[in-house]
Amino acid sequence: MIQRSYPGAEKSLDINAPKRQFSDALGRVAGDSELLAAMAMFVVEDSQEVIDELQTHLQCHEMTQAAASAHKLKGMLSTFETAGPVIDLHELIVAAKENNTEECARIWKRCRIEIESLVVEISSLRQT
Amino acid sequence: MFSANGFPARRSDQKPSMSLKKIHMPALEETVSIHDNRKVSKYSIGVQPSEDRSESTRMPNVLVIDDDRSIHLLAQKALAPIAEVTVSLSADEGLKALAEKSFDVVLLDIVLPDRNGLAMYCEIREMDRRLPVIFMTVEANSQTAIEAMQLGAFDYLAKPLSVDPLRDLVEKAIEQREMSSVPVAMSADEEASTATGELFIGRSKTMLNVFKAIGRVSQQDVPVLIRGESGTGKELVARALFQHSHRSDRQFLAVNCAALPDNLLESELFGHEKGAFTGAESRRIGKFEQCNGGTLFLDEIGDMAPSVQAKVLRVLQEQRFERVGGNNELRTDVRIVAATNRPLEQMVADGEFREDLLYRLNGVTIELPPLRDRQGDVVLLMRHFLSKAKRELKKPYLEGVSPEVVEMLTAYHWPGNVRQLRAVIRRCVLDSVMPVIVPDILPREIRKFAESRTIKQGNINEPAEEVDNVRQAGAGLPELVERLITERSTNVYADAVEYMERYVLLRILKETGGNQSQAAEMLGITRGKLRDRIATYKIVLESGVSFRDPIEP
Numbered sequence: 001m002i003q004r005s006y007p008g009a010e011k012s013l014d015i016n017a018p019k020r021q022f023s024d025a026l027g028r029v030a031g032d033s034e035l036l037a038a039m040a041m042f043v044v045e046d047s048q049e050v051i052d053e054l055q056t057h058l059q060c061h062e063m064t065q066a067a068a069s070a071h072k073l074k075g076m077l078s079t080f081e082t083a084g085p086v087i088d089l090h091e092l093i094v095a096a097k098e099n100n101t102e103e104c105a106r107i108w109k110r111c112r113i114e115i116e117s118l119v120v121e122i123s124s125l126r127q128t
Numbered sequence: 129m130f131s132a133n134g135f136p137a138r139r140s141d142q143k144p145s146m147s148l149k150k151i152h153m154p155a156l157e158e159t160v161s162i163h164d165n166r167k168v169s170k171y172s173i174g175v176q177p178s179e180d181r182s183e184s185t186r187m188p189n190v191l192v193i194d195d196d197r198s199i200h201l202l203a204q205k206a207l208a209p210i211a212e213v214t215v216s217l218s219a220d221e222g223l224k225a226l227a228e229k230s231f232d233v234v235l236l237d238i239v240l241p242d243r244n245g246l247a248m249y250c251e252i253r254e255m256d257r258r259l260p261v262i263f264m265t266v267e268a269n270s271q272t273a274i275e276a277m278q279l280g281a282f283d284y285l286a287k288p289l290s291v292d293p294l295r296d297l298v299e300k301a302i303e304q305r306e307m308s309s310v311p312v313a314m315s316a317d318e319e320a321s322t323a324t325g326e327l328f329i330g331r332s333k334t335m336l337n338v339f340k341a342i343g344r345v346s347q348q349d350v351p352v353l354i355r356g357e358s359g360t361g362k363e364l365v366a367r368a369l370f371q372h373s374h375r376s377d378r379q380f381l382a383v384n385c386a387a388l389p390d391n392l393l394e395s396e397l398f399g400h401e402k403g404a405f406t407g408a409e410s411r412r413i414g415k416f417e418q419c420n421g422g423t424l425f426l427d428e429i430g431d432m433a434p435s436v437q438a439k440v441l442r443v444l445q446e447q448r449f450e451r452v453g454g455n456n457e458l459r460t461d462v463r464i465v466a467a468t469n470r471p472l473e474q475m476v477a478d479g480e481f482r483e484d485l486l487y488r489l490n491g492v493t494i495e496l497p498p499l500r501d502r503q504g505d506v507v508l509l510m511r512h513f514l515s516k517a518k519r520e521l522k523k524p525y526l527e528g529v530s531p532e533v534v535e536m537l538t539a540y541h542w543p544g545n546v547r548q549l550r551a552v553i554r555r556c557v558l559d560s561v562m563p564v565i566v567p568d569i570l571p572r573e574i575r576k577f578a579e580s581r582t583i584k585q586g587n588i589n590e591p592a593e594e595v596d597n598v599r600q601a602g603a604g605l606p607e608l609v610e611r612l613i614t615e616r617s618t619n620v621y622a623d624a625v626e627y628m629e630r631y632v633l634l635r636i637l638k639e640t641g642g643n644q645s646q647a648a649e650m651l652g653i654t655r656g657k658l659r660d661r662i663a664t665y666k667i668v669l670e671s672g673v674s675f676r677d678p679i680e681p
Binding site: 025027028029030032035038039040042043046068071072074075076078079080082090093 | 195196197198199201202205237239241266267287288289290291292
């Protein structure tokens, strides 16, 4: 198991975890795996910057900006996954709009590793 | 040849727009025009560019404003068959694009990095009120999405987006854009007739006769029977008789005789004494007593029970009655105006209605014509209901209705008469998200009526030999291909596809008797696409189904 950690991380990335099939995502693009791969490329390229932005806004208690970043990240990831970390992001957006910094921190602590794991799995689509 | 992204590579001499060219087809007497159409398939090859360009044949333009690049990619791929797609990463970029180019549809993310999507939407509306804007949001139930719809957005799509629903919705928006780009045939801002105090709307000869009859009898203290189909305005006539009578300063009361059970109707009309029946806890004053000196409108009098008919007759003859369960004879001075849509004469013959009551009521009869017999008034009524609905339903951006809608509504047979027309107009105003009401919003029965009427204008019963002619025409495909090979054509695929398409469309439209909805369903394409093809191939529906130019077998 590869350990990937950052301050406050609760979980570590487990590369042996079952991989997503992204069958729903493929269905949404009418089976066009080339399109899905191209979209995966963009999401992988752009998502890290948004994750870092979100982290910064949360640390600085900039809740409005945090909500916007979480919204953007949720949009990007929802193409590939609509459950799990995407639902967590929704809860984070709600908490950020309520200016609930503690709740936001708690949710982020819980879901960041899952988000990064998802991005890693999405990146595997680029090779299909 | 295909580029790396799977789309056909454009040749260096190929211009990136639609064009027209003329070809000869083996089964046609004359040349026809076709589109140089990338919509057919992304795998079409050998498309010949032409110097001719027509604004009317350009691909629709769609602007996608979203800071997510993957959305740009999905939109471009999904919409490539039907539109040219321009993408923007921010609101400012999007506004710049709108200022520089004309678009047919905008796909707008609700949350943008530099501006709130709703604010952006309002700016777009200021630039072009008829431009359909489709919101995209990852929060499908967000208050912003709901507010956007209330403000008049065309629709919204929940993320994650799917290719097929995205394409279908954008196609629909393009169609709406095309239809609402027609001039407004009827403005929604006409002064309502009620603003001038007029109760009735109508200038047809039949309605003028009604007005004259009202004028003749309103001042007389005689009972009046108003006859007409449901929804023709019988209560309006009753009120007009009252308002123009010398009783206009007294009461006007209305009773719907079909709405109450017989025993309750009797009590409603004549009142009852305490204890007259179970539940009669106290004395009740009936309408005949309440309306003393005034006018009583008995609507749907054909549904009145015989026992109640007898009591009403007595009031008409003697101006006397008793309350239910009462012994005291009471007097009343009431003018009775009755209305019915039932055949009272037949009911008399069947023993369901009193002949003597009919004679009493029939002294003066005013016949209200059905709406289909006063087609000239449909436009006036539409105008009135449209402006009223615009005000009441708070639709300030509504401009009016398209000429096609006016035509369809004028031609419709209106089984529910004016009441139905009013309901249809109100529903259209409520449902419309564009400034101009277009045929797609009309109720299904009206659209179907219009389609069937188009067929009935011609011969819908195609003789068998005409169907055979179509089959024969379709058999020319091998000959066409051989000829194109001989001519060393570099457009074989497109020409063959066009030939096949024309044959299939004609055959299916003949199968459905020209019904485009059914034909689109059988073909597995949208109605908009079918309509486009009908126009492209000049398929004529007025005289059965055929090409404008006859087809040789």
